[in-house]
Amino acid sequence: KNQVEQSPQSLIILEGKNCTLQCNYTVSPFSNLRWYKQDTGRGPVSLTIMTFSENTKSNGRYTATLDADTKQSSLHITASQLSDSASYICVHTGGFKTIFGAGTRLFVKA
Amino acid sequence: EPEVTQTPSHQVTQMGQEVILRCVPISNHLYFYWYRQILGQKVEFLVSFYNNEISEKSEIFDDQFSVERPDGSNFTLKIRSTKLEDSAMYFCASSLGFSGDGNTIYFGEGSWLTVV
Numbered sequence: 001k002n003q004v005e006q007s008p009q010s011l012i013i014l015e016g017k018n019c020t021l022q023c024n025y026t027v028s029p030f031s032n033l034r035w036y037k038q039d040t041g042r043g044p045v046s047l048t049i050m051t052f053s054e055n056t057k058s059n060g061r062y063t064a065t066l067d068a069d070t071k072q073s074s075l076h077i078t079a080s081q082l083s084d085s086a087s088y089i090c091v092h093t094g095g096f097k098t099i100f101g102a103g104t105r106l107f108v109k110a
Numbered sequence: 111e112p113e114v115t116q117t118p119s120h121q122v123t124q125m126g127q128e129v130i131l132r133c134v135p136i137s138n139h140l141y142f143y144w145y146r147q148i149l150g151q152k153v154e155f156l157v158s159f160y161n162n163e164i165s166e167k168s169e170i171f172d173d174q175f176s177v178e179r180p181d182g183s184n185f186t187l188k189i190r191s192t193k194l195e196d197s198a199m200y201f202c203a204s205s206l207g208f209s210g211d212g213n214t215i216y217f218g219e220g221s222w223l224t225v226v
Contacts, residue, residue, distance in 0.1 A: 031209075031210045032209075032210065032212050034215075038153075041199075041220075041222075042219055042220070043114075043201050043203075043217030043218050043219050043220050044153065044201070044217050045217070046214050046215065046216070049212050049214065051212050089152075089153065091153075093209040093210065093215065098155040098158075098166075098168075098209070099155075100152045100153040100154065100155070101152065102151075102152045103152065
């Protein structure tokens, strides 16, 4: 079954700390994997896009990794800020399979 | 920075009524999409549109849904006879090229539909 699963479901961290969000995918054939940030009531905003041949990609304080062998991806957030509080969604897009994960709800506290 | 714009931002409609949600994709983009997100649930893909025709649709996109690009700038989603379970945030999105090639998909801010 084609699906994208994320963990944890929610996470609370202190401002300035780092965190890592996980995504496991079982999609075949694989096309590309994306991470989005979604603020409550807003549209998702693209953070990173990775194709099969890419292992890591950075966008400012966000670094995504992809392990095609284990079918896992992670999103690492460095030096978190209050504005990082949002849902982070892992998505497989491309071909005929656009599949969203349920997201990880991140709360950054002062 | 160019953005995808959607109207209305919020609409309340009675069950059984027709609804049209409107979107203006980024002007030079060629691929257009609709997604929905029921409150508290994950985003779900509805349909993609390219070259004036549907290129992909999900099981959710049944006969009560239709999309249209009536002119060079607008992209609409029509729900013919709304049901209570159609209440959701509907996101329009666009990309310059095919999403499978790694093109960034830009989302609008959404249209919140409430069916009563």
